Amino acid sequence: MFAALRESLLRRVQIWAWRRQGPDADEITLTRRRVYILPTRQGLLYGFTLFVMLLGSMNYSNSMGFMLTFMLAALGLVSMHACHANLNGLRLAAGRSEAVFAGETARFHIRLVNAGREPRCGLMLGAEHGDTSVTGDLAAGESGTVQVPLDAPHRGWLALGRLSVETSYPLGLFRAWSWVHMDLRTLVYPAPARHAPPLPAPLEGRGAGRPDQRGDEDFSGLRGYRAGDSPRHIAWKVSAREQLLLTKQFSGSGEETRWLDADLLPQYDSEQRLAILCRWVLDAHAQNLHYGLRLPDARIAPGSGDSHREQCLRALATSGLPEHTA
Amino acid sequence: MNAMLLPNPETRQERIRLNWVLAAILAMLLPHMLYLPPWVSLATCVIGLWRLAAAYRGWPLFSRSARIVFALFAFLGVYLSFRTINGPDAGTALLMLLAALKLMEAKGLRDYFLLLVIALFIGIASFLHDQSIPLALYMVPALWLAVIALLNIAHPDSERPWRQAARTAARLLLPALPMAVVLFLLFPRVPGPLWGVGLTRQSGVTGLATSMSPGSISELAQSDAVAFHVKFKGVPPPASQLYWRALVLHDYDNHTWRMGKSGWISNQRLVTHGTPVQYEITLEPNNLRALYALDLPVRAPDRAYLTSDFELGTRFPVTQRKLYSVTSYTGYSYGAGLPDWYLKRDLELPAGIDPRARALAAKWRTEARNPAQIVQDALSLFHDQPFRYTLQPGVIDGNNRIDRFLFDTRRGFCEHYAGAFVFLMRAAGIPAHVVIGYQGGTRNPLDGYYVIRQEDAHAWAEVWLAGRGWLRVDPTAAVDPARVDRGVSAALPTSELPGLVFRRYAWLNDLRNTWDAVNNGWNQWVLAYGPELQARFFSSLGLHYGDWMELSLLLLLLIGGLLAAWSLLLWWRYRPAPASPVVRAYARFCARLAKLGVPRMPHEGPLDYAARARRAHPGLAVQIETITSAYIALRYAEHGEVRDFVHQVAAFRPNAPGN
Numbered sequence: 001m002f003a004a005l006r007e008s009l010l011r012r013v014q015i016w017a018w019r020r021q022g023p024d025a026d027e028i029t030l031t032r033r034r035v036y037i038l039p040t041r042q043g044l045l046y047g048f049t050l051f052v053m054l055l056g057s058m059n060y061s062n063s064m065g066f067m068l069t070f071m072l073a074a075l076g077l078v079s080m081h082a083c084h085a086n087l088n089g090l091r092l093a094a095g096r097s098e099a100v101f102a103g104e105t106a107r108f109h110i111r112l113v114n115a116g117r118e119p120r121c122g123l124m125l126g127a128e129h130g131d132t133s134v135t136g137d138l139a140a141g142e143s144g145t146v147q148v149p150l151d152a153p154h155r156g157w158l159a160l161g162r163l164s165v166e167t168s169y170p171l172g173l174f175r176a177w178s179w180v181h182m183d184l185r186t187l188v189y190p191a192p193a194r195h196a197p198p199l200p201a202p203l204e205g206r207g208a209g210r211p212d213q214r215g216d217e218d219f220s221g222l223r224g225y226r227a228g229d230s231p232r233h234i235a236w237k238v239s240a241r242e243q244l245l246l247t248k249q250f251s252g253s254g255e256e257t258r259w260l261d262a263d264l265l266p267q268y269d270s271e272q273r274l275a276i277l278c279r280w281v282l283d284a285h286a287q288n289l290h291y292g293l294r295l296p297d298a299r300i301a302p303g304s305g306d307s308h309r310e311q312c313l314r315a316l317a318t319s320g321l322p323e324h325t326a
Numbered sequence: 327m328n329a330m331l332l333p334n335p336e337t338r339q340e341r342i343r344l345n346w347v348l349a350a351i352l353a354m355l356l357p358h359m360l361y362l363p364p365w366v367s368l369a370t371c372v373i374g375l376w377r378l379a380a381a382y383r384g385w386p387l388f389s390r391s392a393r394i395v396f397a398l399f400a401f402l403g404v405y406l407s408f409r410t411i412n413g414p415d416a417g418t419a420l421l422m423l424l425a426a427l428k429l430m431e432a433k434g435l436r437d438y439f440l441l442l443v444i445a446l447f448i449g450i451a452s453f454l455h456d457q458s459i460p461l462a463l464y465m466v467p468a469l470w471l472a473v474i475a476l477l478n479i480a481h482p483d484s485e486r487p488w489r490q491a492a493r494t495a496a497r498l499l500l501p502a503l504p505m506a507v508v509l510f511l512l513f514p515r516v517p518g519p520l521w522g523v524g525l526t527r528q529s530g531v532t533g534l535a536t537s538m539s540p541g542s543i544s545e546l547a548q549s550d551a552v553a554f555h556v557k558f559k560g561v562p563p564p565a566s567q568l569y570w571r572a573l574v575l576h577d578y579d580n581h582t583w584r585m586g587k588s589g590w591i592s593n594q595r596l597v598t599h600g601t602p603v604q605y606e607i608t609l610e611p612n613n614l615r616a617l618y619a620l621d622l623p624v625r626a627p628d629r630a631y632l633t634s635d636f637e638l639g640t641r642f643p644v645t646q647r648k649l650y651s652v653t654s655y656t657g658y659s660y661g662a663g664l665p666d667w668y669l670k671r672d673l674e675l676p677a678g679i680d681p682r683a684r685a686l687a688a689k690w691r692t693e694a695r696n697p698a699q700i701v702q703d704a705l706s707l708f709h710d711q712p713f714r715y716t717l718q719p720g721v722i723d724g725n726n727r728i729d730r731f732l733f734d735t736r737r738g739f740c741e742h743y744a745g746a747f748v749f750l751m752r753a754a755g756i757p758a759h760v761v762i763g764y765q766g767g768t769r770n771p772l773d774g775y776y777v778i779r780q781e782d783a784h785a786w787a788e789v790w791l792a793g794r795g796w797l798r799v800d801p802t803a804a805v806d807p808a809r810v811d812r813g814v815s816a817a818l819p820t821s822e823l824p825g826l827v828f829r830r831y832a833w834l835n836d837l838r839n840t841w842d843a844v845n846n847g848w849n850q851w852v853l854a855y856g857p858e859l860q861a862r863f864f865s866s867l868g869l870h871y872g873d874w875m876e877l878s879l880l881l882l883l884l885i886g887g888l889l890a891a892w893s894l895l896l897w898w899r900y901r902p903a904p905a906s907p908v909v910r911a912y913a914r915f916c917a918r919l920a921k922l923g924v925p926r927m928p929h930e931g932p933l934d935y936a937a938r939a940r941r942a943h944p945g946l947a948v949q950i951e952t953i954t955s956a957y958i959a960l961r962y963a964e965h966g967e968v969r970d971f972v973h974q975v976a977a978f979r980p981n982a983p984g985n
Binding site: 041042045046049053056057058060061062063064065066067068069070071072073074075077078079081082085088089095111115116117118121122137140141145168169170171172173 | 435449453476479498499501503505510517855885893896
């Protein structure tokens with residue numbers, strides 16, 4: 001019951017904060033107006049402790065007891081202001097965020113800038129619906145980028161939502177925080193199906209069919225590994241040397257066009273269909289095939305390469321969704 | 327380097343918390359080690375060391391049942407040691423054992439924070455026992471340590487050097503100090519206690535008891551512990567008038583004089599003459615329900631009352647140093663018209679003892695013209711016969727102790743003389759009783775305070791004469807006038823003197839005076855700061871005390887002002903740093919690129935930006951590359967020549983002809 005009460009109160013406060021702050025630009029400075037502060041659980045216990053100490057000092061008319069109690073009380077007040085100052089004036093800038101597959105964790109890049117002459121310690125950033133936060137310190141005049149994690153369970157556009165920036169530095173008695181409402185979103189591709197039917201056969205009539213699809217010998221170069229690349233195409237030896245996963249690229253094997261068509265999969269429901277299509281796109285890309293994508297609401301002309309792959313995945317991610325839904 | 331052997335970050339954080347909380351507990355526990363039963367501190371320390379070993383060796387923590395057993399033994403042990411689980415001492419012991427108990431299972435922020443709070447409680451409890459200057463000085467670094475510990479518990483960071491944490495803690499404590507002083511001075515003080523104060527330290531106090539028996543005062547005369555300090559307003563009375571009245575003893579049982587049941591009479595008919603003596607006493611705890619005052623106090627201070635015998639009574643025993651103001655008259659008489667029924671108990675004597683003394687008294691009674699003559703006869707006896715004033719009178723056993731003192735040994739301290747004199751008076755039909763208290767005192771030339779030590783404890787008598795009331799008679803003065811004029815040390819033989827070393831070496835005495843003056847100032851101004859001193863402080867500021875609204879307003883105003891000043895200081899510290907030449911030069915570089923249609927995005931790092939700019943203007947790739955890498959080296963690796971970099975940027979003129 002207490003948790004529910006707390007939850008509803010928090011909701012109201014967040015709505016209030018949203019109304020008074022409004023949406024934020026991509027780069028903002030946390031000002032006094034938007035940095036809130038409240039005691040933590042430890043702070044409340046500390047306050048109760050001081051109250052008991054005060055009663056004890058009164059009871060025993062103990063001057064040194066009074067002095068220690070007042071010293072600790074003043075320390076609490078001083079630390080409250082220090083905690084507020086630790087956050088006040090911090091600058092945040094929205095960074096890019098890479099698309100992920102559903103089921104993975106999206107990472108929103110936020111650049112933190114400390115223009116002040118004091119270090120800012122124990123900064124914590126977290127998405128409202130995220131399970132974990134990232135922490136970090138910034139030396140005086142320093143800036144750095146943090147990656148705020150947020151689980152991406154479904155395909156489509158994933159919005160970061162309300163970002164909270166908080167700190168309980170230095171003594172953990174108070175927690176200063178600010179809510180940032182930047183319009184940050186990232187694309188979530190469908191999770192590639194684990195078990196998918198084989199790739200559809202190439203269209204007849206466009207170039208001679210090549211029976212041996214594994215014979216993609218025309219090695220054309222290396223590129224960085226991307227999620228979904230077939231392990232068969234990873235250049236393991238080079239990767240070990242470069243400390244970086246590299247995928248072999250082949251050319252010339254995509255003479256035939258394959259249509260990755262949703263209509264080829266009538267027995268699946270629409271999401272499963274997208275998952276299988278996603279797997280096909282990845283596989284086709286990995287094999288450097290020439291492929292096109294047909295969806296009920298989109299058609300991507302055949303092609304190949306990174307940007308083609310991205311275009312296909314993007315179409316899969318947003319298929320059937322209204323524009324800019326989150 | 328095997329990564330597996332390194333503790334994971336969480337364990338490292340736990341260790342930082344544990345180390346610091348143990349340091350804080352130890353610092354707060356040390357002052358208690360002097361007086362608490364050794365097993366308590368020992369148990370806490372052993373558990374602490376075990377916990378430390380457990381953390382580093384990966385031992386399992388105590389099970390729940392083991393902790394319950396420990397808790398039971400702790401309670402039992404405290405009860406057996408103190409015969410109570412109440413009061414400051416037993417409470418402190420329990421707190422320490424509670425810390426040990428919590429240490430057995432401590433894990434995570436909440437547990438360690440709780441332990442730190444317990445450490446703070448242990449720290450404040452040490453002041454219940456001792457508020458001296460050395461302990462107060464000790465608590466300064468101890469508190470500092472506790473704040474460092476709090477910082478490390480809230481934000482454990484193995485990368486942070488302890489010096490930096492110490493600096494942060496100091497920078498929080500220093501601004502807190504003026505606020506604490508303001509709170510100390512202005513926070514409304516209420517007269518304590520709010521609830522019963524558990525008393526467990528009665529045995530430790532040297533001082534007067536509520537009775538007097540042979541040896542009870544001479545024992546005190548061996549102690550140079552301070553009984554109280556006095557500050558006179560105006561001219562102090564002469565030494566021979568410094569009789570500090572504590573208790574009046576009425577009942578005698580052949581060995582001990584006791585207060586007996588207090589009689590009450592509404593009108594003692596006090597007549598004063600001469601000028602009043604106003605003074606202030608700082609009384610050390612005496613565990614008596616009585617305050618001391620110069621003979622004779624006319625009005626009781628706050629929270630004390632004047633008894634029919636002109637003692638100052640209190641409701642609770644004085645267990646804390648107490649400051650009070652009294653007005654006395656050294657010229658007085660009281661009880662002139664007392665009725666016989668009231669005087670009756672000051673005539674009572676145990677039956678069938680001391681026949682020789684009774685016979686002597688009877689002889690005086692028949693020979694004397696008036697009671698005053700009898701008093702004079704008794705004093706002459708002490709003066710003319712070879713009585714000796716000594717701390718070592720020897721022990722008188724059995725019945726007829728007064729007979730044997732008066733006629734055989736004739737060696738005694740003030741309690742012997744006062745007791746024998748009152749006995750003689752009562753036997754002669756003159757109402758009389760014993761008064762105990764202190765006589766004399768030494769003026770400390772440094773601060774003008776009179777110091778009355780336990781060695782100044784004294785006993786004298788009061789006799790009642792019809793028409794004149796109660797009169798003070800000091801039979802000891804008849805034996806040895808020096809006792810009253812120049813103090814106990816002048817009256818006693820040198821070999822019997824207490825504190826001999828201070829009389830032999832003047833510099834030691836000076837040192838003692840200085841230390842006493844410092845201590846007394848501390849007691850008078852810091853420790854005694856309560857409702858009375860607060861009221862005085864307020865009136866000295868021209869404020870009306872008692873108006874709590876006004877007081878609270880002033881307090882809020884001052885604290886608010888100090889906090890505002892602190893905010894301002896923080897604002898000043900966090901003000902933006904001026905951009906370095908490197909940053910400014912890089913900004914110029916970015917501005918030039920922006921003119922070419924490649925503005926730097928807010929989120930873009932220098933590398934990403936350079937990559938984008940190169941793609942947009944392949945012709946400038948080399949220059950962009952050079953400047954960016956030089957910038958990164960200067961900015962993040964602090965490597966390179968600033969001047970070269972600035973020149974490189976200056977030379978970067980993409981709009982100029984030729985590019």
